[in-house]
Amino acid sequence: MSASNKVSQLQNKIIQIKKELSEINKGETPLPEFIDTTNVLRSNEHLQKANEAKSTLLTAYEDYTTELENLISSVSKIRGNIASLKSRIKTRKKPIKKVKKRTVKRKTKPKSRRKTKSKTRRRKSRKSRR
Numbered sequence: 001m002s003a004s005n006k007v008s009q010l011q012n013k014i015i016q017i018k019k020e021l022s023e024i025n026k027g028e029t030p031l032p033e034f035i036d037t038t039n040v041l042r043s044n045e046h047l048q049k050a051n052e053a054k055s056t057l058l059t060a061y062e063d064y065t066t067e068l069e070n071l072i073s074s075v076s077k078i079r080g081n082i083a084s085l086k087s088r089i090k091t092r093k094k095p096i097k098k099v100k101k102r103t104v105k106r107k108t109k110p111k112s113r114r115k116t117k118s119k120t121r122r123r124k125s126r127k128s129r130r
Contacts, residue, residue, distance in 0.1 A: 003074075
């Protein structure tokens with residue numbers, strides 16, 4: 001049985017017990033034509049029924065409260081898990097991108113060196129060009 005289903009059943013039970021208790025309280029008024037002892041006996045029976053209904057109501061509220069506490073603790077655990085996951089994600093290093101392999105050029109034979117050194121050319125200054 002799911003937690004929300006159990007909570008709704010407990011709510012319905014509480015409503016039903018409250019209705020029963022209000023019915024018990026409506027019908028009980030002392031009648032003046034009876035003698036005092038009869039009225040005391042009737043009120044005693046009424047008090048017993050009312051106490052039983054109130055006890056049942058308290059038990060239902062206790063079950064309801066316990067179930068709500070369980071739900072709240074589950075929610076807080078889930079929140080903690082979410083917070084820890086968020087912190088893990090933030091601190092997590094970005095994955096290293098794979099370097100694509102560069103195409104390797106084939107090496108050719110080195111050019112033969114010149115036996116004589118080449119002359120370095122000087123640039124002509126602008127003045128001399130005119």
